[in-house]
Amino acid sequence: xxxxxxxxxxxxxxxxxxxxxxxxxxxxxxxxxxxxxxxxxxxxxxxxxxxxxxxxxxxxxxxxxxxxxxxxxxxxxxxxxxxxxxxxxxxxxxxxxxxxxxxxxxxxxxxxxxxxxxxxxxxxxxxxxxxxxxxxxxxxxxxxxxxxxxxxxxxxxxxxxxxxxxxxxxxxxxxxxxxxxxxxxxxxxxxxxxxxxxxxxxxxxxxxxxxxxxxxxxxxxxxxxxxxxxxxxxxxxxxxxxxxxxxxxxxxxxxxxxxxxxxxxxxxxxxxxxxxxxxxxxxxxxxxxxxxxxxxxxxxxxxxxxxxxxxxxxxxxxxxxxxxxxxxxxxxxxxxxxxxxx
Amino acid sequence: xxxxxxxxxxxxxxxxxxxxxxxxxxxxxxxxxxxxxxxxxxxxxxxxxxxxxxxxxxxxxxxxxxxxxxxxxxxxxxxxxxxxxxxxxxxxxxxxxxxxxxxxxxxxxxxxxxxxxxxxxxxxxxxxxxxxxxxxxxxxxxxxxxxxxxxxxxxxxxxxxxxxx
Numbered sequence: 001x002x003x004x005x006x007x008x009x010x011x012x013x014x015x016x017x018x019x020x021x022x023x024x025x026x027x028x029x030x031x032x033x034x035x036x037x038x039x040x041x042x043x044x045x046x047x048x049x050x051x052x053x054x055x056x057x058x059x060x061x062x063x064x065x066x067x068x069x070x071x072x073x074x075x076x077x078x079x080x081x082x083x084x085x086x087x088x089x090x091x092x093x094x095x096x097x098x099x100x101x102x103x104x105x106x107x108x109x110x111x112x113x114x115x116x117x118x119x120x121x122x123x124x125x126x127x128x129x130x131x132x133x134x135x136x137x138x139x140x141x142x143x144x145x146x147x148x149x150x151x152x153x154x155x156x157x158x159x160x161x162x163x164x165x166x167x168x169x170x171x172x173x174x175x176x177x178x179x180x181x182x183x184x185x186x187x188x189x190x191x192x193x194x195x196x197x198x199x200x201x202x203x204x205x206x207x208x209x210x211x212x213x214x215x216x217x218x219x220x221x222x223x224x225x226x227x228x229x230x231x232x233x234x235x236x237x238x239x240x241x242x243x244x245x246x247x248x249x250x251x252x253x254x255x256x257x258x259x260x261x262x263x264x265x266x267x268x269x270x271x272x273x274x275x276x277x278x279x280x281x282x283x284x285x286x287x288x289x290x291x292x293x294x295x296x297x298x299x300x301x302x303x304x305x306x307x308x309x310x311x312x313x314x315x316x317x318x319x320x321x322x323x324x325x326x327x328x329x330x331x332x333x334x335x336x337x338x339x340x341x342x
Numbered sequence: 343x344x345x346x347x348x349x350x351x352x353x354x355x356x357x358x359x360x361x362x363x364x365x366x367x368x369x370x371x372x373x374x375x376x377x378x379x380x381x382x383x384x385x386x387x388x389x390x391x392x393x394x395x396x397x398x399x400x401x402x403x404x405x406x407x408x409x410x411x412x413x414x415x416x417x418x419x420x421x422x423x424x425x426x427x428x429x430x431x432x433x434x435x436x437x438x439x440x441x442x443x444x445x446x447x448x449x450x451x452x453x454x455x456x457x458x459x460x461x462x463x464x465x466x467x468x469x470x471x472x473x474x475x476x477x478x479x480x481x482x483x484x485x486x487x488x489x490x491x492x493x494x495x496x497x498x499x500x501x502x503x504x505x506x507x
Contacts, residue, residue: 006344006347006348009348009351009352010351013351013352151433154433155432155433158405158430158432158433159432161405161407161411162405162406162432165405165406165407165408165411175414176414179464180464180465180468181464181465181467181468181469195467197463197464200417200460202413202414202417203413203415203416203417203418203453203456203457204417205460227468317403317432317433318433325433327403327432328403328432
């Protein structure tokens, strides 16, 4: 059977794979993994054949004498009949070695790197995922987001989970790293240390910065502070907030950080340091930090307040307890605010 | 030789398509402990949750978690679960009613015990009332059926669970 027929058979197989791939949903992680499996299989099966083609073609090429120890790289453009053009790069290294008769001998080693994309992209690449630089908004904006927070954000997490389980899109594929009693202060210590609280990622307790890394988020929305007010001074909380942001950035230098304002307290539940005045004072510090670090300040509190600067009672799920947690109505307002802002 | 090569490549292409098949989802008859469950041994967990609900033992506002949610909330892989009925208070803390028919009971038990300790650590200084509730809780095991009731009504929920399995 001729070389032409071999290549034709391979093209038929690729077309079949392309037809199957077109029916698959690329947003499904199972299918994406399947696509990767098929790509690997295609690459493995094509490689020996293409390499064979390279070898056949390279016999007609002129080899260049090279100096000892020098790595020469030559790039050849191969054109084979009935196939697409592809690029192969050959790296050749010459090293010196002594032979039995003490005469210097040269050893040539070479490897050929073949760029499959140029071969496959000529209308025969069922697995290419085109790059896009278009801006995204709405739910899609949150696909690579993670929300970090305490029990207030935990309420948002449960609201989002309920919406998604009901088949309604809600904040894209945003993930959550929450712990009910977490604060800027008690999350600073190492995981497992006494008097520390950390979120869990897939059931395992992790630091905030490690959690961000493990979940692969590129956008970090963070709302903490409410649990700090009860036990710590304003300056201490501000310092601890800065420490938290520094740790996140150090571990995840390429993330964008969005600092959500601390939400208000119902009027009947203000007490001690737990006041809306302190909440506002802390939020003003967060604005300054955002200006300094280049973060984005997200003023969730602005859509939760009544005329007295307190959390609206109709938005609160625990008006007879702590007076700070959101109900379904306020969670929807929260989500709508985010979707309209980004 | 070339014919053999063509046939071989075709078989690889077919095999790769087969490998793209859906491997997700639990198999009701799988059991990693080596015990196979027959249809006649299968007792659904949902009626237990329905009975708890009928006796008004659930919180006022709650969400139902699916089996796929359990990895995020409790570190429980969906492969370990035959069937689950899980409810959590919408506020995110306080009530958690977890009933699982496990294909890997030891892993599920371990994950829930870890979760219970995590919650105790959280609530110890944050909410003494909630900590007091948590101190009375324990992971319950009846063969492949595992449950954790974090609630003021945990005692009655436990009775219903033990009556069923």
